[in-house]
Amino acid sequence: MPFEPEYTLTPHIQRCLVAIDRTVGFLEAVRLSQGDALERLREECRVKEALNSVQIEGNSLTIEQAFTLAREGGLQDELPDHDREFVNYLQAFDAVEAFKGDRTLRLGARDLRELQRILVGGVRGGTRDAGSFRREPVMVGNVIEGETIVHHTPPQPGDVDALVRELMDWLEVAKVKDKSAGARETWVHPAIVAAIAHQRLAWIHPFVDGNGRTCRMFATILLYQRGYDFKYLFEMSSYYNKRGDRTPYYRALRTADAKDEASAHYTEWISYFLGGLANQAYEAQQRAKIVVAGVA
Numbered sequence: 001m002p003f004e005p006e007y008t009l010t011p012h013i014q015r016c017l018v019a020i021d022r023t024v025g026f027l028e029a030v031r032l033s034q035g036d037a038l039e040r041l042r043e044e045c046r047v048k049e050a051l052n053s054v055q056i057e058g059n060s061l062t063i064e065q066a067f068t069l070a071r072e073g074g075l076q077d078e079l080p081d082h083d084r085e086f087v088n089y090l091q092a093f094d095a096v097e098a099f100k101g102d103r104t105l106r107l108g109a110r111d112l113r114e115l116q117r118i119l120v121g122g123v124r125g126g127t128r129d130a131g132s133f134r135r136e137p138v139m140v141g142n143v144i145e146g147e148t149i150v151h152h153t154p155p156q157p158g159d160v161d162a163l164v165r166e167l168m169d170w171l172e173v174a175k176v177k178d179k180s181a182g183a184r185e186t187w188v189h190p191a192i193v194a195a196i197a198h199q200r201l202a203w204i205h206p207f208v209d210g211n212g213r214t215c216r217m218f219a220t221i222l223l224y225q226r227g228y229d230f231k232y233l234f235e236m237s238s239y240y241n242k243r244g245d246r247t248p249y250y251r252a253l254r255t256a257d258a259k260d261e262a263s264a265h266y267t268e269w270i271s272y273f274l275g276g277l278a279n280q281a282y283e284a285q286q287r288a289k290i291v292v293a294g295v296a
Contacts, residue, residue, distance in 0.1 A: 190226035239276035
């Protein structure tokens, strides 16, 4: 059966979409002169996004170390794992550029595998199944006082390829705006598309390592591809990693997990995701205003 996510457009979700679209409209209308101030803000956002994303996975880098690595890390061949994870994330942003605004490009499993390969390259040996879907069963959980708490048992490895393909097919269907008589419009708002893809990939857990980073970066690709790049002035992962507390993020992700796929419902997760995106859209707008005012 094709992947057909279920969700309800609640008043909160609708308000978030309006706020997000208003920011996109503002950023398209305002003239941001290219210069050092704008580039500094964009670099700061990328560094913070990369840092928060790897911190979610337990990386202990500090903000000071992150900015130093952003300046110098890419020039070093040998880096500790926690440094390499961060530098890889910055390098993945360069790969994301290829997708910006290209709505006609059909994303596929190969793109997802290449993204994961970049993110985990050189980390913990760096070659074990990098760029390949997992061939072994895994569990998602954590250890509390010596006891392993399992939060999610992902699908069996033999199902991964088909599940990813179903998601990629849905991403294409979600692009279609058909105004012809009697036609079924299947278009889904890009922010909702990114939210669902993020959660679905986390649920599939297609890789042995790097799933969280890959999910978050893939959601960014979908936003960029569909024209929601916010002029690179947003950092979504800081919302997930608010004050170092990832609990609300993981709790929201799990609301759409279900042993029986047909019972999965995405409303609560979408609401959480869009709340963060609306917040970051507002921050992007404020950063843009600083550039326009020339006070950065």
